[in-house]
Amino acid sequence: MQAQVEQQVSFARGMQDSAAPTEFQQDEVELLLNGRVSFIGNSIDRRKGSAKTHASALNSGAQCYGAAEFFTAAGAQQLCAFIGDKFYFSANEGLTWTNPSGATSLSTAYWDTAQMRVGAANYLICTNGSTNIYYWDGSTWGTLSNEPANAKFCAVFNDRLYVAGHSGVTVAASSPGAPNTWAAPDGYTVEVTTHDGEQELTGLYQMGTVLLAFKRESTSYLEGFGFNTLEVEAGGRGLSRSTGCLAFRSIAQVGEQGVCWLSERGFEFYQLGGQIQLVSRPIQSFLDTLAWTNIKNGQGIPSSMYWPQKNEYWCALPAASGQNDYVFRWRPPTATTPACIMLDKHVAEGSATVFVNNDPNDYDDYEHSNYGNLMVNDDTSRKQVRIVNGNLTVANTGLYTQEVTDATIAAGNLQLAVVAHDHAALFAADRDDEEQISAPWGAGYDGFIRKIEIGNTDNASTTVADDGESIQLRVLSRPLLFGSQTRRKRLRTLRVASSQGAEATLSITPVADGSDGTTKTLTMPVSAGDRPRAKKSRTSLKGYSLQLNITSSDDVSVGSMEAIAEPLREGF
Secondary structure (H helix, E strand, C coil): CCCCEEEEECCCCEEECCCCHHHHCCCCCCCEECCCCCCCCCEEEEEEEEEEEECCHHHHCCCCEEEEECCCCCEEEEEEEECCCCCCEEECCCCCCCCCCCCCCCCCCCCCCEEEEEEEEEEEEEECCCCCCCCEECCCCEECCCCCCCCCCCEEECCCHHHCCCCCEEECCCCCCCCCCCCCCCCCECCCCCCCCCHHHHHHHHCCCCEEEEECCEEEEEEECCCCCCEEEEEECCECCCCCCCCCHHHHCCCCCCEEEEEEEEEEEEEEECCEEEECCCHHHHHCCHHHHHHHHHCCCCEEEEECCEEEEEEEEECCCCCCCEEEEEEEECCCCCEEEEECCCCCEEEEEEEEECCHHHHHHHCCCCCEEEEEEEECCEEEEEEEEEEEEEEECCCCCHHHEEEEEEEEEEEECCCCCCCHHHHHHHHHHHHCEEEEEEECCCEEEECCCCCEEECCCCCCCCEECCCCCCEEEECCCCCCCCCCEEEEEEEEEEEECCEEEEEEEEECHHHHHEEEEEEEEECCCCCCCEEEEEEEECCCCEEEEEECCEEEEEEEEEEEEECCCCCC
16 A cells, blocks of 8 residues: 655644543654753754752752752842751852851751842741741841741742741731731731641742642632731632642742642642643653652652743652652743643762672673663563562553663672752752853752753763763654554654754664564764754554654754654554
């Protein structure tokens, strides 16, 4: 029968992993890992890397429990981070970090922060459930007076400091401009009751003219300027008695009047005056792999930010453990472009011995792939492995569970990787060295702060010399049905077009009904400007639903994918 051609030339909606083969949009892909979809959706670039800002780990390599950008009253920028039990700040873009007097022996719990004008000073208000509420004014670390004990969440709204998480559904408000005054009549408390039986708040966030107050299964808002005018609303005007927030550090502003956060059902978006929208439905299969128990038990684990220059919301997420190892990225829709979803994964650094391979005859059965995963050869194909209940097992065939555990071989030992530079905290800050362009930063589990979206490798040195770990782009096309899901096809030719400033290698694996065919390696020549160069390869694979899986560790921009197949007479 006559061969047919099917192409994917647009990627505008990004990733979709939860639709039936016939329900995919033309501009969706089933997996998009470590790639950036262009604003008009006509290409996918391999993402940029990350680089350490300083040479030595802070606080003996302790985990970061929160980070923020802060501006002093004089307008000087500082980067602030809670590393282990200490608070640090940097006034020079992260090159050097200082632990100020008194900012030690702090509780190692996740921090919430808010900025407030207090007299002639600016305060960075800091809460994490400790007895005290702390502040930083750019030179002095101290504690507030008369404050509610054990406050977990904070926000500044209509010139008052609001805190919650210290006493069930109670929100406490300070006197205007005076976070040391909490008693009536200038300060007051209010209870957020929603008739849902929930007795605890899970977050606060100031959004435009309202203060959002979250529980696990409801979202309320407060508006007004004081006790006599304050109103508490739930379930009305776009808010919900059924949708709340699980993780307070997942809350981040998006655009001028929007906010995004993680609920029990996924990522929510609220535009002031509108309705709460679930925006992560296309990647429900991925979300199902998250460590939800850890998220619910440790509400501060996910960490988010908004990158205004790219109009992207980012949230670091734990897929396998209590540590964040993926980054969810969502670009809201515009008048001319649809919403777009992308995922990032950072390769781990360092290792710890799990067991010794005592059989030298088995050593060659293991390979270390370029992606940083241990592969085991089962005589038919190379598969990734993981540790389950202390045993080495071949990973499940799902797109994400295969990447649960990284491992290496060193001196004959099988080693399980230690996550070192995944993002314990994400925050956006201006870069003085890039003309005050707001950009993403990450604080890790290893005492380091890193610039993100810089260089071509992950975890590069402070010189940004591309001396870190390689980044692998992975794109799995939408199902290619060639007009019929019920007829088998024979894939004959695959073709890809990409742009690259230097010679690059693309690995293309044809997939039929979820099973991989033989991987083809294409060497892509240097392209002139942004003009893509195309190459094709012959193959042979039969199936009802065909896909192309493209991977590359080079700096490439994929512009299109194409498959040529012929329907088989045996189909119906």
